Amino acid sequence: MLLLVLLSGVWLNSASAAKLGVVQTEGGKVEGKNYKMGLFRSVDVFKGIPFADVPKKWEKPKSHPGWSGILKATEYRDRCLQLTLLQKKTHGSEDCLYLNIFVPQGGSLSMNLPVMVYLFGGAFLLGASNDVEVLGNSLYDGKELADRGDVIVVTVNYRVGTLGFLSTGDARLPGNYGLWDQHAAISWVHRNIEAFGGNPDNITIFGQSSGAASVSFQMLSPHSKGLFRRAITQGGVALSPWALQKKPMALTKKIARRVGCSKSNEDEMLECLKMSDPVGLTLAGKTDVLLILGKGTVMDLLELSPVVDGDFIPDHPSKLFHNAAQFDYMAGINSMDGHLFAGVDVPSINMKNETTVKEVTGLLSGLTKEKGNAAVSSAYDVYTSHWGLTPLQAVVKKTVADIETDFLFLVPTQIALQLHANNTRGARTYSYLFNMKTRIPGFPIWVEAEHAEDLQYLFGKPFSMSMIYLPRHRDLSKYMIAYWTNFARTxxxxxxxxxxxxxxxxxxxxxxxxxxxxxxxxxxxxxxxLRSDYVNYWTRTYSTLPSIKTPN
Structure with a gap:
């Protein structure tokens, strides 16, 4: 019996012992840390691997020079220099182009696994590959997704804010530096992931919000050919009204004024900007929340974003879907992706006091200002057709959330799905609506799935933090991980x-x-x-209304 116990112990130990140890990459050797996930399962985690050199201000990323010895890849590296959430100060570093890799292991070393590369969201202003820490656990920790889906998960940093997306709209300061960072990270994964047990010819990129819009831009760019195979966008696409800068030079001049570089000669202004302190430039990119009160919407605050640069994005995104025909594509939104934003634009929807018709028309006026009063009137008729003579306040308030969800997220995503399906050459297209009821306390009873609430389920938080979730949450998490990783695999x-x-x-x-x-x-x-009456309104009726001239 003693011999049997000893032999069983040896067998169990060897059966659960698979781990990568030191891995050779193009820059040098790296060593991560192995985490036990179950009796015969573990995940090798490599944190803070450099995929490019320290980027120079407003330049494309360059190859990392490499290192000698073994890089201990056990700690997350700094996020890229950015504003804090309250916009009072900055945090992060210019030395920030690092990625993290999560490799699932069974009894023997994994080989030829599908790879999923995640791009974080944060309005192109905020965020990091290890963002949103809860009880020491990052929201984007890839261990559960990697282990349960048997895929390699990679999370990456990229430049945001002024240093990532400032542009003059021409060759002098073309912009899109954050997109180039993402491209460099995906390229590094394509070149190096085989050493970690991944299949370089089976890479899926996925992201949420501005990270989803980034995935969309990566799909549409001619520079992406052959780099990855599939893409998933969650609550954002390149066609979203907040995803593309409309007047880049005007914004650059505003940033220049804030850092004392306001000059009548544009070239002199740019020289001044290039010599300016990165922290000051980052602070200068903060949003003017007070400016929108009463005369605008949250969307007016989201100024720093990608631009049509004639290179990475050679034309308007709607004209680039022929480049995406090669990729399998999965896209969707949360049923109330726009609620948080609607709550800023029309605060009464989350309060007991009445939401008035004037507030509803005011929101529509702010969203459709480029089309004028005709758009307000026609949109109001479409969105109130189900109200009846005396609508309940819950109906009115939910309508406000629906308007913002449709305009910012749902309709652009539906257009992107249609364009992909129309252009595809053998690749597949899938559409979803995530509508698990919100877990955020304090909101009215009619509120469904908030912006970003899908991520906790996809990254397996109901399993890794089981004490704060219920069995139904684990069911949904299991379903999402299955769908997402099956898609990545096949x-x-x-x-x-x-x-x-x-x-x-x-x-x-x-x-x-x-x-x-x-x-x-x-x-x-x-x-x-999905919501075809509203999609048809925005794509057919609204889009044909004449634009009005607005002052800069």
Whole structure:
């Protein structure tokens, strides 16, 4: 019996001992840390691997010179220099182009695994590859997703704010430096991931909010050919109204005034900006929250974003979907992605006091100002057609959230799905709506899935932080991880190593089917023509209304 126990111990120890140890990359050797996930499972985690050199101000990233010895990749590196959430100061560093790798292991070393590269969100102003710490656990910690989906997860840093996206709209300061950083990271993964057990020909990029818009831009760029195979956008696309700068030079001049570089000669102004302190430049990119009160919307604050530069983004994104025809594509939104923003624009929706017709028309006026009063009137008629003579306040308030969700997230995503399906050459298209009820306390009873609430389930928080979740949350987390990682593995969310609760049909130009994601999934979770009346209004009626001239 003693011999049997000893032999069993040896077998168990050897069966759970697989780990990478030291890995050779193009820059040098790296060594991470192995985390046990179960009896025969673990995840090798490599934090803070440099994928490019320290970037020079407003220049594309360059190759890292490499290092000697073994790089201990056990700590996250600084985020890129950015404003803090309250915009009073900055944090982070210019030395920030690092990535993190999560490799699942079984009894033997993993080989040829699918790879999922995550791009964080944060309005192109904020964020990091290890952002949102809760009880010492980053929201984007990839261990659960890697382990449960048997995929390699990579999270990356990229420049944000003034240093990532300032542009003159021409060759002098072309912009899109944050997008070039992302491109450099994906390229590094493509060149190096085989050494970690990954398949360089089976890379999926995915992201949320501005990270999703970034994924969309990476899909549309001619520079991405052959770098990855699939893409997932969650609550954002390149067509979102907040994802593209409209007047880059005007914004650059505003930043210049704030740092004392206001000059009549533009070239002199740019020379001054290039010599300015990075911290001061970052602070100068803060949003003017007080300026929108009463005369604008949250969208007016989101100024620093990508631009059409004639290079990475050679034309308006709507004209670049031929470049995305090669990629399998999955896209969706949360049912109330716009609620948080609507709560800033129309605060009464989250209060007991009445939300008035004047507030609803005021929101529409702010969103549609480029089209004028005709747009306000027509949009109001569409969104209030179900109200009746005396609508309940909950109906009015939810309508406000729906308007902002549609305008900022849902309609642009539906257009992107249609353009992908129309252009695809054999690649597949999938659409979803995530509508698990919010877990954020204090909101009215009608509030559904908030912006970014999908991420906790995708990254497996109901398993890693089980004390603050219920069984239904673990069910949804299991479903999402299965769909996402199956898609990464095969290009079909239904086929792979994980069982799914409902067959997810393809979205195509003839049948615009979508899947509703929550914890109660059954055959009724599949539907078609998501909010088609509202999509049709914005794409057909609104888009044909004449624009009005507005002062700069």
């Amino acid at each position: 290009g079909d969310p239904n086929k792979g190593d994980s069982r799914v609760p409902v067959l997810w049909p393809v979205f195509n130009k003839h049948h615009q089917l979508y899947l509703t994601l929550n914890h109660k999934m059954n055959k009724n979770s599949v539907s078609y023509d």
